Amino acid sequence: MSEPNAAAAVRMTYREAAREALRCALQADARVFLMGEDVGRYGGCYAVTKGLLQEFGPERIRDTPLSESAFVGAGIGAAISGLRPIVEIMTVNFSLLALDQILNNAATLCHMSGGQISVPLVIRMATGAGRQLAAQHSHSLEGWYAHIPGLRVVAPGTVDDARFMLAAALACPDPVLLFEHIFLYNMEGELTAGLESVDIEHAAVRRAGRDVVLITYGGSLHKCLAAAEQLAAAGIDAEVLDLRTLRPLDDATIMDSVRRTHRAVIVDEGWRSGSIAAEITTRIVEQAFYDLDAPVARVCTAEVPLPYPKHLEDAALPSPARVVETVKQLLAGAGAA
Amino acid sequence: MTAPMEATEVRSRLLALLAAIAPDIDPANIDPTRELRDQFDFDSMDRLHFAMAISTEFRIDIPEPDYPQLGALQRACEYLQRRLEAGGGH
């Protein structure tokens, strides 16, 4: 891929943006190295790391056995010793095998050691459903990880964020979990001309609106933008707020949107009970209760293990149609039921 | 001395003050020449509130003998423009 000059706007896929981010990180800092299942010879389960082994060699692009607990723990150890490892867990589904290392070591060491040790580790994971991979391969557990103090959790939903969030994560002294929704890899988009970095502290309004705010992130962002267009045709002006960071949550921007629109719908691929959507709902009630004209609504995945057949999976997942329906109920004063 | 206040601006600011102290009056159908007292049961407290509002808005004091000057909208406008041209307030 030719070196994009600053002026010309470059079109690339989310996958290419993520790959370019890795390449630049590896070029920029000798301490950076990549570890994960099939990241080298196989070129990455989702082909994000294809070509990196040939460019940077086996010492910095390290294929690992299928030993998630082991190599995530190894990433933590290397980070503590001053390196800047990027660990790829093929998908969030396999991260459950490394949950103990992530929670009891990565997230906890700094606090537990009285601040002596910090864990500048980045863990990348594919996440989300929609490809009929059935129950064990379709989880969306970002909300779980966003529950854990000591971790930062980010979800790039655009090409810009896929390109530049990694650098911001690497610059952070604390462990950052970076979730890439599997539906986004093939998504093509424009890299904003001249953009050189992004932050991982703030949410971003992707579409301004007056009547309701659709609060979402990652793989559900494009669904909300589609819903917003359908709503616009029905005379409803929907704001779309891309959270970008799930921990810490950018309360200020969330409340600003709620105060302007008086109605909030949170779209989250997690299961509704104890989800990130539940947390955001609580914060809105705590901080912007008197600005609400309707109860906060949530569009989440049906509380079932994801089924393989497409029609069942589609019915279970959040969809633009369900978002539009939920917004219309809110505006019709669903409370009047 | 600031530029002489346009009559229209004085009038619109007075209407706004009237609407504030008597929200139950519709400023649109005020007859500028008729006594407010006759048009809207504008009692002594309303007149006092009107004077207080004008004094605060235009930063001038209004001696009690001048209250009758504020009895009708048109008269109040003229009174105010005279007071403003005479200096002080804006």
Next chain:
Amino acid sequence: MQVEFRLPSLGADMESATLTQWLKKPGDSVRRGEAIAVVETEKGLIDIESYDDAAVTSLVVTPGAKITVGTVMAHLTVEGAAAAPAHVPVGQPAASAAAPPTPAAAPQPAAVPAAAAPPAAGRLRLSPAARRRAHELGLSPEVLEQQADAGVVHVEDVERLAAAARATAAPAEARSAMRSVIGSAMARAKREIPHYYLGHTVDFGAARAWLQRYNAARPVQERLVEGLLVTKAVALAAAHVEGFNGYFRDGRFERAGAVHVGTAIALRGGGLVAPALLDADRKDLRTLMHEFSNLVARVRAGHMRSSEFAAATITVTSLGEDGVETLYPIINPPQVAIVGTGRVAERPWVYQGVVSIRPLLAVTLAADHRVTDGRIGSRFLQAIAELLAAPERL
């Protein structure tokens, strides 16, 4: 038998591929499972195999072309019956017996829980934002009550109501409704309470002179009105003369612990309300004026709480400068006394032995004969007169 060879889908998220190389040319034969072409995908180069033993009839796509899954790439002739009867590949919508029902038609999988359990019928469903806006705009609960059964009241509804309220002041029907309410109360009071009436003319000169000096020395915002002096005088008199400050309930007089003076405020288009100035006997004129000014503003904005009317222990009513000289009021039950004042009028009057023009005020008392009588009543009126004669002591 002619068979179309289409680009197969090779992965869950593969939508297209670029043909890099044909491994067979027209006329070649190919065995089942043998590679017939190579395509470039996200994952790299992948062989495409034939599913039958066949001969290549023609090649449709040229190397370098990027094609989507299902695109016809070549035509093959399969010896005899194709091993697999050609099921129409899904390039077209699946021809399988039961096409998957479209999700949109899906019944809502997890019934969206009712947004909020609907509150008791008739209870006002006011959104938090609307509640705060109503407060800001001074909309009285009564005005909002009418919305109770009209579903959820939102910010826009509140703003619409406030605007409507501003535009029509007290709407005709609301005014008439209020008048009928006042009328029935008065009728009951007249019937049940044995009123007696006393009148007394008071020289208001000293009070007026004191007031003019007081106001001249103060900016507009801190000036007093004449009515307030009367209210304070009545409050002090009610505190000292027994039998005029309290309620008549269950057949006997209840003396009120504090003096809350109901002070008349004229309503646009007729009618009076008399919200109470609490502890009027103990507060200085400046505080009383501030509180009274606030009461008037809230009455004008139309959001008085009904409770505020009930607090009065005695009432002072007047027609102000525009009214007639003498007013004979009716007691507000369950109170036991009411003082009325007319317009201050310039009259000839013997003052310090000389006939001169004096500002005179007709003060009347209506009281409950079950509690007091004319002798006590006249002492009460004289106390008021003495207080007005020494305004600096109010």
Next chain:
Amino acid sequence: MNAAPPAPVTRERGLHLLREMLRIRCFEDRCVQLYGELKIRGFLHLCNGEEAVAVGTMQALEPADAVISTYREHGHAIARGLAMNPLMAEMYGKESGTSRGRGGSMHIFDAHKRFYGGNAIVGGGLPLALGLALAQKLKRTSGVTACLFGDGAVAEGEFHESLNLAALWRLPLLFLCENNLYAMGTAIELAEARTDVSARARDYGLAAWSVDGMDVFAVEDAARNAVAHVRGGQGPVFLELRTYRFRGHSMFDAQLYRDKAEIEAWQKKGPLITLTTRLKELGLMDETDYQRLEGEARAEVEAAVDFAERSGFEPLAELERFVYAEPNRV
């Protein structure tokens, strides 16, 4: 372990094993085409080249024994005796599938056949197998549990925990490691410091030996001996079946990690060629037998495809059923 002498090679035994392997081969070849036509979606992992492991091991099991597999499970399921119609319907996601269409290729279940499904998480099946075997032990049945997994699982923590516990509690458990030399895109020598898997199993105190996974007779004999050892109460057995897969890890695999020559070398000693060459040398079969068996297998697969095409999808209203058990159902 005093292994019984290998069973005699007869025409009947040979053709039976060949039929089973052909049924698997034809089923999966047809799946490749159906995947290309978008009829089958999601992930599809084929055991092409490893048929002898599936067929050979399943001969040694009784109906009451339990089987647990991985996402590369079509061969195991067919060899275990699951009917092809519901199997193909499951690939289509139809309601008449083995799991009502909900599992797809990676999650095939049959409670009656005690086939406890594929597991999409590498190594995820091993702890389950401990439980199935523990129940057999506690119920004093003579049942055995067969746990199939690949060489990739050897790197998972669950592998080490499970082998130790099986040995510690002397569970009636048969570990069947289908070592096809690649864990997805990583060759075993790039993943394991010690690649002799059966030797490592012995370190945990299990009876363990390695078998040529391409010779279905050898696999069957080894499996029968192992089952006899386990059913005789002498504790768990670990069989390393050395085999090779001729196709990618899953459908979308450019196989950058190995070269074509290696694949072709293994194809020359594939399970079908190995069996038919030996039977022909012994004069126990000829090409017409092969054509007949392959034709029958293809016909059975086509019938299954028609069954799947004609089956309906599960109604949306059923989406939330079975999130929790319905005890009164069988």
